[in-house]
Amino acid sequence: MSSFGPLLADTTSNGSDSKKLRVEDRVGDAPPSRVLHIRKLPNDVSETEIIALGLPFGKVTNILTLKGKNQAFLELSTEEAAMTMVNYYSAVTPHVRSMPVYIQYSNHKELKTDNSNQSGGTLASGSNSSDGCGTPSSPVLRIIIDNMFYPVTLDVLLLKIFSKFGTVMKIITFTKNNQFQALLQYNDPNSAQQAKVALDGQNIYNACCTLRIDYSKLVNLNVKYNNDKSRDYTRPELPAGDGQPPALDPSVVAALGKDSGSLLGALSPLSAAAAAAAAAGRVALSGHSGASGVLLVSNLNEEMVTPHSLFTLFGVYGDVQRVKILFNKKDSALIQMADMNQAQLAMSHLNGQKMYSKIIRVTMSKHQTVQLPRDGLDDQGLTKDFTNSPLHRFKKPGSKNFQNIFPPSATLHLSNIPQDITEEDLRVLFSNSGGTVKAFKFFQDHKMALIQMTTIEEAIQCLIDLHNYNMGNNHHLKVSFSKSTI
Numbered sequence: 380m381s382s383f384g385p386l387l388a389d390t391t392s393n394g395s396d397s398k399k400l401r402v403e404d405r406v407g408d409a410p411p412s413r414v415l416h417i418r419k420l421p422n423d424v425s426e427t428e429i430i431a432l433g434l435p436f437g438k439v440t441n442i443l444t445l446k447g448k449n450q451a452f453l454e455l456s457t458e459e460a461a462m463t464m465v466n467y468y469s470a471v472t473p474h475v476r477s478m479p480v481y482i483q484y485s486n487h488k489e490l491k492t493d494n495s496n497q498s499g500g501t502l503a504s505g506s507n508s509s510d511g512c513g514t515p516s517s518p519v520l521r522i523i524i525d526n527m528f529y530p531v532t533l534d535v536l537l538l539k540i541f542s543k544f545g546t547v548m549k550i551i552t553f554t555k556n557n558q559f560q561a562l563l564q565y566n567d568p569n570s571a572q573q574a575k576v577a578l579d580g581q582n583i584y585n586a587c588c589t590l591r592i593d594y595s596k597l598v599n600l601n602v603k604y605n606n607d608k609s610r611d612y613t614r615p616e617l618p619a620g621d622g623q624p625p626a627l628d629p630s631v632v633a634a635l636g637k638d639s640g641s642l643l644g645a646l647s648p649l650s651a652a653a654a655a656a657a658a659a660g661r662v663a664l665s666g667h668s669g670a671s672g673v674l675l676v677s678n679l680n681e682e683m684v685t686p687h688s689l690f691t692l693f694g695v696y697g698d699v700q701r702v703k704i705l706f707n708k709k710d711s712a713l714i715q716m717a718d719m720n721q722a723q724l725a726m727s728h729l730n731g732q733k734m735y736s737k738i739i740r741v742t743m744s745k746h747q748t749v750q751l752p753r754d755g756l757d758d759q760g761l762t763k764d765f766t767n768s769p770l771h772r773f774k775k776p777g778s779k780n781f782q783n784i785f786p787p788s789a790t791l792h793l794s795n796i797p798q799d800i801t802e803e804d805l806r807v808l809f810s811n812s813g814g815t816v817k818a819f820k821f822f823q824d825h826k827m828a829l830i831q832m833t834t835i836e837e838a839i840q841c842l843i844d845l846h847n848y849n850m851g852n853n854h855h856l857k858v859s860f861s862k863s864t865i
Contacts, residue, residue: 409483409484409485409486410484411458411461411462411465411484412461412484412486412487412488413454413455413457413458413460413461413488414452414453414454414455414461414485414487414488414489414490415452415454415455415461415464415465415482415483415485416450416451416452416482416483416484416485417429417432417450417451417453417480417482418449418450418480418481418482419449419478419479419480419481420449420450420451420478420480421449421475421476421478422449423446424451424475424476426442427581428475428476429442429444429451429453429475430442430577432453432464432468432473432475432482433453433455433460433464434543435726435730435740435741435742436455436461436463436464436467436730436731436740437455437456437457437459437460437464437731438455438456438460438544438545438570438573439454439455439456439573439577440454440455440456440490440569441453441454441490442454442490443490452485452487452490454489454490460731461484463738464482465482465483465484467678467740468482517568517571517594517595517596517597517598518548518564518568518570518598519562519563519564519565519594519595519597519598519599519600520562520563520565520571520574520575520592521560521562521593521594521595522560522561522562522563522590522592523558523559523560523590523592524558524559524561524583524588524589524590524591525558525588526587526588527558527587527588531559531583531588532552533550533552533561533607533608533610539583539720539724540578541563541574541578542724542727542728543727544565544570544574544577544578545565545566545567545569545571545573545574546565546570546786547563547564547612548564548565548600548611548612549562549563549564549600549602549609549610549611549612550562550563550564550600550609550610551608551609552608552609562595562597562600564599564600571594574592575592575593575594578590578592579591579592602614602617603617603620604617604618604619604620605617605618605619606619606620612785612862613862613863615779615862672697672700672715672716672717672718672719672721672722673713673714673715673716673722673743673744673746673747673748673749674693674713674714674715674716674725674726674742674743675711675712675713675741675742675743675744676689676711676712676713676714676739676740676741677710677711677739677740677742678710678711678737678738678739679704679710679712679734679737679739680710680735680737681704681709681710682735683735684704684709685704685760686702686704686760686761686762686763687763688734688843689702689704689712689714690702690765690768690770691770691842691843691846691847692734692839692843693716693725693729694770694771694772695728695772695842695860696716696721696724696725696729696784697716697717697718697720697721697722697724697725697773698716698717698721698772698773698774699715699716699717699765699768699771700716700717700749700764700766701713701714701715701748701749701751701762701763701764701765701766702714702715702749702762702765703749703750703761703763704761704762705761706758706759706761709761713744713746713749714749715748715749717773721773722743724784725741726741726742726743728786729741729787730742732787732835732836732839733835734839734840734843735840736836749762751764770847772859780859783859785860785861785862787838787839787860788835788860788861788862789831789832789833789834789835789837789838790829790830790831790832790838790860790861790863790865791829791830791831791832791838791841791842791858791859792828792829792858792859792860792861792863793805793827793828793829793830793856793857794826794827794856794857794859795826795850795854795855795856795857796825796826796827796828796850796854796856797850797851797852798825798826800850802819802821802828805819805828805830806819806830808845808848809830809832809841812837812840812841812844812845813837814832814833814834814837814838814841815832815833815837816830816831816832817831817832817833818830818831818865819831819865820865829861829863829865831864831865841858842858842859842860845858846858846859
């Protein structure tokens with residue numbers, strides 16, 4: 380697999396930078412910074428391997444490698460993400476190629492890319508970082524996939540790859556010159572920039588399905604249908620088009636060229652999951668070759684967390700099969716999802732979120748399955764089997780729930796509301812979960828509504844407490860995260 384393209388070159392020949400770095404090597408107690416100093420890296424380590432250390436904790440916005448020194452500087456999008464990464468790795472020693480590496484805060488607050496300098500990166504405390512291509516003005520990426528030996532679908536593009544770098548708003552897939560291509564729109568240009576820097580030239584599967592990424596001249600995609608060829612995640616109410624190809628906006632057609640009208644017949648979400656599972660061991664970008672669908676969740680609030688609360692939260696992103704809170708380490712749990720796709724989706728959306736006042740860490744586990752306790756053994760209710768739960772959101776093929784998977788947000792979507800329930804009833808119900816209701820809006824039929832809490836943490840708590848809440852007359856409230864705001 381090809382490594383990340385050299386975002387920044389070795390700067391050891393740059394005198395001023397070398398002086399800064401020699402000073403920093405001796406400093407171990409720098410104040411928190413979103414730039415982290417990584418030492419004792421193996422020889423010839425790739426930027427892919429270094430970036431992989433930071434991705435579970437947030438967006439990686441820049442990197443500077445010092446190959447002659449076996450060191451690197453990694454910049455995360457926020458100081459909080461960097462602090463979480465440092466705190467986590469202070470308890471769990473990070474390894475690259477089975478060698479321990481050491482991570483500490485840098486004295487520098489930012490990595491700056493100097494476009495006029497061939498050596499690439501410098502350390503600075505000033506302007507915004509860039510990837511050397513200039514600041515993109517468009518949040519839309521044009522993606523070409525070379526050597527496509529395995530099927531690549533809209534959902535694979537979104538769920539497995541691009542959603543790690545920001546909120547994906549819209550995708551259109553098509554064929555041009557016998558190549559599978561896609562237009563993908565983020566909610567902001569910076570997310571598009573980060574995705575391009577990290578993914579251009581990467582293989583989706585080992586030795587094939589190579590991503591070629593450029594910025595599109597378009598700034599907005601107009602999607603008419605939500606189906607297996609196009610998707611507008613901001614408008615889940617769009618029709619499927621009766622299986623017909625989505626009608627492209629004229630400006631999109633003009634930008635793609637005359638022969639872009641034929642659209643690739645991609646797989647359904649369920650088929651995409653099956654195709655990815657069949658390619659187990661070939662998945663390159665996940666960094667877990669042959670990984671199972673088991674997640675390790677740590678830094679839980681052991682006084683509050685239960686198997687059911689984890690089932691409810693992680694069930695937003697897949698069908699949870701089993702949950703085990705570890706007997707000797709009750710701030711950690713193993714969660715077995717239905718497949719690896721769902722596990723990676725849950726990890727990308729829930730890692731770094733707050734649950735019961737603690738920022739949880741979600742990583743892939745080495746375990747292939749979650750073992751149930753032996754017959755007759757009392758494990759204090761720490762292990763639960765949810766395999767046959769009626770509350771699975773994705774067990775029905777073609778369910779609309781596949782189109783309504785969104786990151787945690789302060790706004791919740793409510794459905795299955797009884798006709799006699801008022802706005803005030805729902806405001807009181809959600810306020811009693813410990814949060815503050817900022818806004819509320821009924822849909823026209825009053826069977827659905829949006830409710831906005833003050834924070835994402837409050838919304839997570841309300842979802843855990845009130846999803847499947849019995850509203851009377853066998854009406855069980857359905858709660859999920861919304862893309863909308865009120």
